[in-house]
Amino acid sequence: MILASQSPRRIELMREAGYDVVVEPADIDETPLPDEGPRELVGRLAVSKAMAVAAQHGHEDELVVAADTIVTIDGEILGKPADADDACHMLRHLSGRTHQVMTGACVVRAGDAAEAGEAAARRFVEVTDVAFYPLIDEEIRRYVDSGEPLDKAGAYGIQGVGGRMLVKKIDGDYYNVVGLPIARLARLIDEMLNEAR
Numbered sequence: 001m002i003l004a005s006q007s008p009r010r011i012e013l014m015r016e017a018g019y020d021v022v023v024e025p026a027d028i029d030e031t032p033l034p035d036e037g038p039r040e041l042v043g044r045l046a047v048s049k050a051m052a053v054a055a056q057h058g059h060e061d062e063l064v065v066a067a068d069t070i071v072t073i074d075g076e077i078l079g080k081p082a083d084a085d086d087a088c089h090m091l092r093h094l095s096g097r098t099h100q101v102m103t104g105a106c107v108v109r110a111g112d113a114a115e116a117g118e119a120a121a122r123r124f125v126e127v128t129d130v131a132f133y134p135l136i137d138e139e140i141r142r143y144v145d146s147g148e149p150l151d152k153a154g155a156y157g158i159q160g161v162g163g164r165m166l167v168k169k170i171d172g173d174y175y176n177v178v179g180l181p182i183a184r185l186a187r188l189i190d191e192m193l194n195e196a197r
């Protein structure tokens with residue numbers, strides 16, 4: 001099985017679930033389309049990542065798995081912060097409020113992708129609500145200076161030593177916030193492995 005992701009968290013979650021994955025990151029343009037909503041965006045990007053990597057594998061009988069995670073609040077999409085100032089801005093926005101973390105996940109068999117294109121791709125979008133405590137500026141600065149937020153959607157990592165201190169409540173799958181809704185994804189993968197038998 002191929003994991004189209006360079007995220008160490010996704011790789012670890014897949015391996016811990018017992019999947020023997022080969023890592024082949026996809027390099028795609030992640031810019032939202034005009035008027036594209038958050039749910040549509042994560043779904044489309046997960047499919048694009050999976051299709052880009054599947055295309056390298058022609059008619060092979062190999063599953064390709066990909067995902068994309070964003071944070072959304074008031075219809076606004078927060079991806080990875082551009083720099084430290086952007087990270088501070090995002091965290092101020094999330095302070096004292098509830099936002100949604102959305103992960104799009106996609107699984108496609110390379111051979112089917114070669115035959116049928118995107119129609120062969122199976123996908124879903126998982127949503128988790130996350131409520132933050134009110135954050136003071138000094139706390140935000142300290143957290144951003146730690147470097148933890150910089151490679152993460154919404155400028156925080158719930159799994160990090162600093163990130164866990166921001167969260168008041170979550171409603172939904174914790175692993176979805178980390179970047180891979182592994183329980184739901186494993187069900188889809190196992191279904192596709194069984195279909196092939």
Ligand SMILES: Cc1cn([C@H]2C[C@H](O)[C@@H](COP(=O)(O)OP(=O)(O)OP(=O)(O)O)O2)c(=O)[nH]c1=O
Nearest residue numbers: 005006007068069152153156157158177178179
């Ligand atoms: C909100 C949140 C995000 N994140 C991470 C998950 C994702 O790795 C990242 C969002 O970026 P993505 O573009 O989804 O993924 P990626 O670029 O890290 O990896 P790839 O495209 O190769 O699969 O933010 C956390 O680790 N913890 C969190 O609490």
